[in-house]
Amino acid sequence: MKAQTVGIIDIGSNSVRFVIYDINNHACYEEILNLKVVARLSSHINEHGAMTDEGIQVVLNTLNKFAVVAKKYNITVIRGVATAAIRNAINSKDIIAAIHKHSSFSVKILSEKEEAYYGFLAVTNSTNLPKGITIDIGGGSTEITYFEDRKAIHLHSFPFGAITLKKQFIENDSPSETEWIALRSYLQKQFSTLPWLKGKNVPIVGIGGSARNLGLIHQNIVDYPLSGLHHYEMTAEDVFSIQGKLSSLSLKGREKVDGLSKDRADIILPAIAAIEELITYTGSSRFIVSNKGLRDGLFYEKLLETIDISHFPNVTHESFYQLAIAYQLDSTHQKRLSVLASYLATELINKNIITLSDTDLTHLHWASHVFYIGSTIHPESKSQHTFYLLTNQSINGLTHMERLAIAFIASFRSRSQLKLYARPFRHWVTKEELKKYELMGALLKLCYGLNISKRDVVKRIQIDSSTDTKLNLSVYYDGDPYFEEFHASKYKKHLERGLKRTISVQFIPNK
Structure with missing residues (x-):
């Protein structure tokens, strides 16, 4: 394989990331840079469903910061994608036009199914799970897939994420009992629209920052002695227990919890609620954390396209x-x-x-x-x-x-x-x-x-x-x-x- 350096830009609803992978001529790869800006783009959507000028400027400023860093690297190709915050904005075309005019990057808006597919691709190229359900909770959308034998059987994207759920159902730092009931009822109704999920009883694989934080919190609670988060496994009871612990804390209290990122402390509860309701609806007893997600799926596709396959023949x-x-x-x-x-x-x-x-x-x-x-x-x-x-x-x-x-x-x-x-x-x-x-x-x-x-x-x-x-x-x-x-x-x-x-x-x- 010809050596190359691949950049991935992921403009999400909660954060914007710039990741660079180095591939040598033996097809060996490593992540050499991973930069993150907590942009909270979902909070820049006005009552008409458009992204504000301030939000667009946040995107442009972030991309310009990435451009300065990119000059240091001899990057062969950069894939830029945008997800729910820009996809769902009624002025999405104007946002993309502004990016192309005022930044050095080209950005494509992923469809709902494309976003779900890349999460599936990341999980099935980094685990040996024969079947499972993935859940990728972003800031403004939640992608669900069901796979068997490394094949995507069903893909779906819900128009809610950790930020939008917090904004819609939780007025203060922590949900009241009434707000919890309303949030859970909403999630139950959403999941019930996907009958192919009901009673599947396969592992739930969590993708994204909220899932990673959930795993890190649990590792700290049990004094887990082994390093690494990818493929960390928890029981359904573990997930419910952590939700109970976090729900009893104020925002300041949650910010001090080991394993929970301070920038995610205000939105972790609705994210966990979505995981809990999915576990309940599917009847699953296992929750597995994936440290691979959308960006990795995009990278795997780029890496493997030269030999015209979508998956490594054998992950191990x-x-x-x-x-x-x-x-x-x-x-x-x-x-x-x-x-x-x-x-x-x-x-x-x-x-x-x-x-x-x-x-x-x-x-x-x-x-x-x-x-x-x-x-x-x-x-x-x-x-x-x-x-x-x-x-x-x-x-x-x-x-x-x-x-x-x-x-x-x-x-x-x-x-x-x-x-x-x-x-x-x-x-x-x-x-x-x-x-x-x-x-x-x-x-x-x-x-x-x-x-x-x-x-x-x-x-x-x-x-x-x-x-x-x-x-x-x-x-x-x-x-x-x-x-x-x-x-x-x-x-x-x-x-x-x-x-x-x-x-x-x-x-x-x-x-």
Whole structure:
């Protein structure tokens, strides 16, 4: 792929953002800039439905600020879009004309279905959810989609958002009981116009700032030890509980809540009310936060259009490819490590020595591809850096618990080190799960030793015999296995502890 720099401008009802992505010739991308202006454009709509001159000037001033910043970057293409605040304004054509005349950017007004589609595109290109309902609560509109097998089945946009709901139903800083009843009744009637939502009982995926704030608040309440917000999961009860907590506070009180942005404290309650009513109407028990939204959907479309597809073939595979390039991993070595680990795991399973599920084997596969990824930062602390890297960044296509499992396996150095890593997660991981991660990590570390010189000397692994106390392992090789033999004898002790058996490793020329 030809290297390029892509800019996305998103003129929303609450905020205006300018995001820049860098794409290299390996099709690896990263977000290198993300600027935000809280414009509250919905509040600049007059009683006739037109955006005021003051509101238009806010848009132009914001774009001019972005233009100054854009000069620093060699941007290949900039996609500018506008959503509900400008779309619904009766003078929308005049606004776009003013933008084209007084700014250096071209801006397109997205239709309601286009706005919903890009939110869907962001979620289905960054998670492995087989089906779900997305809700993107903006300042002036709310987009709902239902998808199955990464296909958009239904898309809809409601003409209300967090700002307009606050303006329409809540007079003061906090809603009165009467206002709550009126707001909820309105939301119930709106959702009831979409019978395809009723009783779906699939995960609700929240997009946008209000959903992100909801997740951040909950993470602070439970002292969540894992970093990252994308694909953070909450129960329906968690959502209702946070709404109850925030409703009992004044505006000043809400502004002090950890995880809640000060500029969103006045509109968070109607946003949560919309999420609650959607949860109730659909019968869902799960709420998942997406850190990807409209801008990401626009970017994914631009990235993938060169190969004429709308979705990554496999989200998780794409994420690990990105990691491998970003940290300059030896992909041949990592793939070989995966093959050896699969050989050994399969042998142990077939001999009824261990029990691993298909999910466990998948985790082992992905852990193989990032085993000791931290060595690219410093080889002396490769285990520590590996665990830190994998637990301190979201990985598209993985849930938080999947990411934690892979971090335990891929960073394995010893039982004592594993227990040290697990301390902050003692309420999230059982002792049985930790033993399993130790076993899988020890298995992977032995295989790491079997390709320590990165020459693919070892061709096959076979268990010749085993008892309750002993296991005989045959390793077939081509070439000189000196270093592999040395490290196998050194690393086998970790697997011996996991299996509670002594292991005899015999190296045999491959014929």
